[in-house]
Amino acid sequence: MKHITKVIIGLFFFASMQNVSAQVYSSTGQLLSPTPPMGWMSWNFFGDNINEKDLMEMADALVSSGMKDAGYEYIFIDDGWQGGRDKKNNMIADPVKFPSGIKALAGYVHSKGLKLGIYSDAAQLTCAGYTASLGFEEQDAKTFAQWDVDYLKYDYCNAPSDAITAQVRYKAMADALRKSGREILFGVCEWGGRQPWRWASQIGGQLWRTTDDVRDKWEKKPTEKWGVGVMDILDVNAELNNYAGPGHWNDPDMLITGLYGKKGPSGDGGGVGCNDIEYQSQFSLWAMMNAPLYATNDLRNMNNATKNILLNKDMIAINQDALGKQAERKIKTASWNIFTKPLANGDVAVAILNRGNTDAAYVLNLSAIGLTGKYEWYDVWEHKTISKSNKWNGMVKCHETKVFRLKLLK
Ligand code: GAL
Numbered sequence: 001m002k003h004i005t006k007v008i009i010g011l012f013f014f015a016s017m018q019n020v021s022a023q024v025y026s027s028t029g030q031l032l033s034p035t036p037p038m039g040w041m042s043w044n045f046f047g048d049n050i051n052e053k054d055l056m057e058m059a060d061a062l063v064s065s066g067m068k069d070a071g072y073e074y075i076f077i078d079d080g081w082q083g084g085r086d087k088k089n090n091m092i093a094d095p096v097k098f099p100s101g102i103k104a105l106a107g108y109v110h111s112k113g114l115k116l117g118i119y120s121d122a123a124q125l126t127c128a129g130y131t132a133s134l135g136f137e138e139q140d141a142k143t144f145a146q147w148d149v150d151y152l153k154y155d156y157c158n159a160p161s162d163a164i165t166a167q168v169r170y171k172a173m174a175d176a177l178r179k180s181g182r183e184i185l186f187g188v189c190e191w192g193g194r195q196p197w198r199w200a201s202q203i204g205g206q207l208w209r210t211t212d213d214v215r216d217k218w219e220k221k222p223t224e225k226w227g228v229g230v231m232d233i234l235d236v237n238a239e240l241n242n243y244a245g246p247g248h249w250n251d252p253d254m255l256i257t258g259l260y261g262k263k264g265p266s267g268d269g270g271g272v273g274c275n276d277i278e279y280q281s282q283f284s285l286w287a288m289m290n291a292p293l294y295a296t297n298d299l300r301n302m303n304n305a306t307k308n309i310l311l312n313k314d315m316i317a318i319n320q321d322a323l324g325k326q327a328e329r330k331i332k333t334a335s336w337n338i339f340t341k342p343l344a345n346g347d348v349a350v351a352i353l354n355r356g357n358t359d360a361a362y363v364l365n366l367s368a369i370g371l372t373g374k375y376e377w378y379d380v381w382e383h384k385t386i387s388k389s390n391k392w393n394g395m396v397k398c399h400e401t402k403v404f405r406l407k408l409l410k
Pocket of ligand 1: 157
C-alpha cells in the first residue's frame with residue numbers, strides 16, 4: 001500500500017513537471033542566466049588531474065587571451081577536486097590538489113573579474129568516484145556559498161535511472177542553493193536520458209545537458225561502440241529548440257575547439273581530434289543553438305586558428321543575443337543542414353552546414369527557409385558584408401559551417 005501511494009505521488013509530481021518552464025530570478029529581480037553562460041571547464045583536457053595552480057593559470061589566460069573581454073566568464077572546477085568530508089561532514093577540497101582551498105581560488109578568480117563554477121553529483125559518489133552530495137544538499141550548498149562559488153554543475157552518476165528520482169534529487173539541490181544565501185547557477189547534468197528539457201527549468205535549473213559527453217571527434221563511426229561527436233550531439237540538440245530560452249538553456253556539452261585529440265577524457269571513445277574547419281563548425285552550431293560556450297582546451301597554449309574561433313565576437317554576439325531563440329533546423333538532408341536564428345534587432349542568422357565528405361557547391365534561396373524579401377548578407381567568419389540578395393551560392397568545404405547575419409533591406 002505504501003509503495004502504491006509513493007508511485008501515485010510520484011506520477012503526479014512527474015506529470016506536473018512536463019513541458020513547464022519556470023525561470024529563476026535573483027534577489028534583485030534579475031533573471032539568472034539571461035544569456036547562455038560562457039567560460040572554461042577543466043574536464044575535457046585535465047580529467048580529474050586538476051590543481052589550483054593550473055586553474056589559476058587558466059584564469060590568467062582567459063584574461064590575457066582576450067577571452068574575458070569577449071564574454072567568457074566562468075572558470076569551472078569539474079570532477080576531482082573533492083577531498084571527502086571533515087568531522088562535521090562539511091565537504092573539503094583535496095589538500096594536495098587545492099592546498100589554499102576553494103574559497104581562496106574563488107577569491108583569485110573574482111579578483112580577475114571572473115566567476116567560479118564547481119561540480120558535484122546527486123548520489124553518494126561522483127562519476128570519477130569522489131565524494132558527492134546526496135543527503136547533504138543543504139550543507140553542501142551552504143559550503144559552496146560560503147566558498148563564494150557562483151555555479152554548480154550537478155551530475156547523475158551512481159543514481160537510480162528513473163525520471164522521478166532524478167527530479168526529486170535535482171530539486172533538493174536547487175532548493176538548497178536558493179536557500180544558501182548566494183546566487184548560484186544550477187546546471188543539470190543527467191545527459192538527457194530523462195528528458196530534462198521537460199522539467200529541469202521547473203525544478204530550478206538554468207540549463208541541462210541533453211546528451212552524453214562530447215568526445216573530440218566529428219561523429220561516431222558505425223564500428224565504434226561508444227563516444228559521441230559533434231554531429232551525433234547536433235542531431236539530438238537541434239530538435240530541442242523549442243525548450244530553450246532566456247534563463248533556461250539546452251546544454252549540448254563543452255566545446256572541443258583546439259583539443260586536437262591530445263589529452264584528457266575527450267580523447268576517449270574514439271576522440272582522435274578534429275581539424276580546424278570542424279572545430280569552427282562546432283563553435284558555429286553551438287552558438288546558433290544557444291549552447292553554453294565552455295572552452296576546454298589549454299588556454300595557455302593556443303594556436304591562431306583556435307584563438308580565431310574562440311574569439312569570434314560576431315559569432316558570440318549571435319549566441320548571446322538577447323532574444324534567446326535557439327536556431328531552428330529548416331533543411332535537413334544527408335549532406336546539408338540549414339539553420340535560422342531570429343535575433344533581437346530583427347536580423348536573422350543563417351548557418352549552412354556541409355555534412356558531406358567532400359567540398360561542395362550550395363545554392364540557398366531564402367524562400368526555401370521561409371524568408372521573403374531581399375537581405376544584406378554579413379559573413380560572420382569573414383567579418384564583412386558580401387552581398388545584397390535573396391539567395392546565396394558558393395562553395396562550402398567538407399564539414400564547414402558558413403554563418404551569415406542577414407539584415408532585411410527596406
Ligand atoms: C560526466 C559528465 C562530464 C564530467 C564527468 C566527470 O558524467 O557528463 O561532463 O563532468 O562526469 O566525472
